[in-house]
Amino acid sequence: MAAAIAIAVLGASLALNGVFRGWVWLVPAITTVCIVALVLAVLRTLRAPSLLTALGGLVALVFILDFTFFRQQSLAGFIPSGATFDTLGQFLRRAGDTVVSETAPVAPNAGIVFVACASLGLVVVLMDALAVPLGMPATSGVGLLAILVFPATIKPQGAGLLGFLAAALGFIVILGCSQWFAPDSRLQSDNARGTGQLKRSVVIGAAALALGLLLPLAIPGFERGTFPVGSRLNPWGVSNGLNPMITLGNSLRNPTGDGRFTYATSSTAPVYLRSVTIDKFDGDTWAPDDREASRRIGPGRMAPDYPLPSELVRQLTVVDTGQFTSPYLPVPYAPTAVNGLSGRWSWDPATLSIRGEDSTTRNQQYTVYSALPALTSAALAQANARPTSISQDFIQLPSNVPDIVKNTANTVTAGANGNYAKAMAIQDYLRSSQFSYSLQAPVQGGYDGNGMSVLADFLQQKSGYCVHFASAMAVMARLKGIPSRIAVGYAPGHATGATVAVAGQEPLPEFAVDARDAHAWPELYFEGVGWVAFEPTPSRGVVPSYASDPVAPGGPSTKLHEENLTPGAATPAPSVPAVPQLAGPGAGSGSGAGSWTVLYVVAGALLLAALAASPRMFRSGIRGRRLRPAPSRDSAALAWAELQDLATDYGVPPDPSETPRRFAERLRNSVALGASDDVGQHAVASLAGDFERQRYGPPDGPARKSAEQGDRTAAVRIAAVRTTFRRNASWFAAFRAEWLPPSLMSRRRR
Known part of the structure; x- marks a missing residue:
């Protein structure tokens, strides 16, 4: 996880190219991020408490910044001293002057590079805390967003496609890493590490990318081009008045x-x-x-x-x-x-x-x-x-x-x-x-x-x-x-x-x-x-x-x-010399601009449709993996988990205190299944019987063999139950179950 976070942070930091002139800042940034991530990984390997791990990461950040920027003013080259803090004050003043008086790209002076490295190190500690001890890896993307927002608002070209794609790739790696070591219990039963998690991460990343492309359409300030390289909000710009020299x-x-x-x-x-x-x-x-x-x-x-x-x-x-x-x-x-x-x-x-x-x-x-x-x-x-x-x-x-x-x-x-x-x-x-x-x-x-x-x-x-x-x-x-x-x-x-x-x-x-x-x-x-x-x-x-x-x-x-320019006369437009325009989205006029507009509208519509369909596709993917025949799998348990999620989608969620037989009986008596539907009734009873025999029967007895033979018809039985649910549900209940399935929000443990 530490390596995944380091990859994501360094990937997002590529967007700083253009905020800083050249690549001199990248080496200290890589050193800072990798050292902090390594210390966090070592402390977690040693089973250190979460709070101590975070504090260790902050201490490592102080030491590596001291070694990189204040070596001559420090004890042993990495321990801060009084002279270190004096130089630190000079660096911060220099960074402040750069922010106030320069526009991107700025010269990578020691003050502004120090601030950038310190910020990246703090983001690593924050993302690590969110992803591991707090168990919210998806929320760790806030740290990547914080890195991207700065160049997106400062650089005339926006954050840039390279930094945005690198950050998205790093975020997918974080999600895949978290699912590999903490898999969803609904997908596997005996394997501590889930398979196929990379595909799930790609789906989530694609949904996030689609949201990033569509969200600017609803936000004032993104009038031209596409995110992240089109027009963008500028919190230091004209909407807040004139901030000298920077805007x-x-x-x-x-x-x-x-x-x-x-x-x-x-x-x-x-x-x-x-x-x-x-x-x-x-x-x-x-x-x-x-x-x-x-x-x-x-x-x-x-x-x-x-x-x-x-x-x-x-x-x-x-x-x-x-x-x-x-x-x-x-x-x-x-x-x-x-x-x-x-x-x-x-x-x-x-x-x-x-x-x-x-x-x-x-x-x-x-x-x-x-x-x-x-x-x-x-x-x-x-x-x-x-x-x-x-x-x-x-x-x-x-x-x-x-x-x-x-x-x-x-x-x-x-x-x-x-x-x-x-x-x-x-x-x-x-x-x-x-x-x-x-x-x-x-x-x-x-x-x-x-x-x-x-x-x-x-x-x-x-x-x-x-x-x-x-x-x-x-x-x-x-x-x-x-x-x-x-x-x-x-x-x-x-x-x-x-x-x-x-x-x-x-x-x-x-x-x-x-x-x-x-x-x-x-x-x-x-x-x-x-x-x-x-x-x-x-x-x-x-x-x-x-x-x-x-x-x-x-x-x-x-x-x-x-x-x-005398009062009462109109000011002529400045005769600015013609400047060659860069080719790209939004450039050109006439039919060319119209073609780009049509392409953006079509692409936006397709992305919006994909985003709307993503819950259904995600749910269908879970169902397909559960019901796919494969040797050495707890197939009856997977089919039973699918039945429980299917019932949850149609308004009959299981109770944790219920036995499988009690849940099956309640489901068979529910309005969702319908007492007169023999096919649905038989399918639920068969799925419950297979699960009981496989879960509670002898490991190598006839009951287990019978359950393995029943695996061939599990998909047919689930399909029969699903058809019965759709037939008996109202149009709204069927729409919610298929397109916004409540089971996706459930984290039940079997």
């Missing part, structure tokens, strides 16, 4: 545009709505820093912790979030006050991001007052003083910046004098014709995310979406000494054609945004001016007027964007 790509790739909300603004320029600021750079990835110690409660009055110029442009924005749900509040930058919120909210003076403490954005209607510096290219060109009014965290860089990033920053800004000129050079380079906007190329190329290695791949491939462009500009700005950060939120969206009445104002034009408008853009700090937004992503959003001139030779024109 931005998935949100943009969402064709349905979930998470819709509306806003109306007095601004004459397109409005970006910021949700959260990504400003922490730990050397590998960007991540948000919520600054818990400095957050302030109540956004009714807000001000940044850095000085602002005297000339400000003020605007008013009214937001209705509807069903959009997120812990961070989308607001135009820079908010000075937010009114109308329900619940408790806090804000960060360094970034002015607003977060709910006991509330979310769901069903919120609020008014945002904001003030921005009056920015011009001339004013920014003169703001070259060394930044002293903000934290140096915004200029921090790791020591392992790839050479391609450094060389690109130096080449692009060569000859640029001043921070503004350098910022414009970087923006114009990223918006030039050398780069293309693509949602699919990063996924297909394996560099989706915002880590340093991802950034290096992006600058080499020159194709990506807003996360890559924003990260590239922010990192290159820091390399040139300009403080930077990344804002995550929403591009201006599109006009709905409606207006919103606001007291003391002319009716304001209304705009709508959804997941497809999710966006990230860099903000650079200029001393005496404040944080200034730039737009390096081609074909997305709008380039601000202060950053639209000059344009790099061959770069895209921004006039079209500005004209079409």
Whole structure:
């Protein structure tokens, strides 16, 4: 059983390929799973109590994880010490940052691989406890489901067929192993190990597979393709709002545009709505820093912790979030006050991001007052003083910046004098014709995310979406000494054609945004001016007027964007470069798509029919094995067991305290059999007599030989009883007995 569980867990873990980049994580995963399973097997062989066996498995998990990941910090290489726990904290923080700031496939750093191995080891202990001491091997599949759910919700391609089939095969092995050593007493009498159990396991596995294929048809979120590689539910996606950097790509790739909300603004320029600021750079990835110690409660009055110029442009924005749900509040930058919120909210003076403490954005209607510096290219060109009014965290860089990033920053800004000129050079380079906007190329190329290695791949491939462009500009700005950060939120969206009445104002034009408008853009700090937004992503959003001139030779024109994104005009659809589509289910259009749809409908109907017929087929299989003539079998006992199950199916179950003769007498007097049916009456009496002679007669006497001769007619007698039952039963009772037989739920011992 331990080997079966190890096979199942490792098979299901193959679905993690694509969550992690490459296969480096597989070796420690195999080591962890096999060691834990081996220790559980040894302890059970030594007849250790179940609780002690489970504890032994957990101890083995601690030792193998310690030996694999913390050998240098441990006593004797596998016993935890104080230094081990310090390193463990670093690993967990690293894993947390990876989850928050990266998208699949992520680099298999030690922290995230440690978490994966620990989780797989715990699943082994859980499944072993369910399968052996608790005697619920089928329920152990919950552990495999837990492994598959994670890649199914993270990877753009789903869990993947390889991991799903490997997990299904492992589950069948577990069921077969459990039936081999704990067979169903209704099938055999003297053999401690059941034969034909693999077939039963295959039937159960096929039924589970059919259920897995059909269940998505009834669950919202599986609109396209087939399980497990089609569309899927995404608990961290747009239905729960915007979780920075991990779901931005998935949100943009969402064709349905979930998470819709509306806003109306007095601004004459397109409005970006910021949700959260990504400003922490730990050397590998960007991540948000919520600054818990400095957050302030109540956004009714807000001000940044850095000085602002005297000339400000003020605007008013009214937001209705509807069903959009997120812990961070989308607001135009820079908010000075937010009114109308329900619940408790806090804000960060360094970034002015607003977060709910006991509330979310769901069903919120609020008014945002904001003030921005009056920015011009001339004013920014003169703001070259060394930044002293903000934290140096915004200029921090790791020591392992790839050479391609450094060389690109130096080449692009060569000859640029001043921070503004350098910022414009970087923006114009990223918006030039050398780069293309693509949602699919990063996924297909394996560099989706915002880590340093991802950034290096992006600058080499020159194709990506807003996360890559924003990260590239922010990192290159820091390399040139300009403080930077990344804002995550929403591009201006599109006009709905409606207006919103606001007291003391002319009716304001209304705009709508959804997941497809999710966006990230860099903000650079200029001393005496404040944080200034730039737009390096081609074909997305709008380039601000202060950053639209000059344009790099061959770069895209921004006039079209500005004209079409002013309030009251519709936003044009981004001109995304065409990306070759992968062939497969759901691909194509016209008659091809229709053909796939017909095939899915037919396949679904066939699977549904097979699932509905599985109880009848399973029951027929049990009956056939019992009545199949074979030497050296307790044939009379098997025929008697079949008679008892048949009577149970038609509403006359046996009583454990009854003798065979008493049960036969009660059955012959029942309505189900009918007192006037001589054939049925004779068949029951003959089956009871054969069972009594074979069970209680001498081993080698004439009675036993007579019982062996009666085996030839046992199938005929059972058929006669079954025919009589069907004739006397109502249509509902006959349907239940044949298609939903109650005897399948019985675990009687003969």
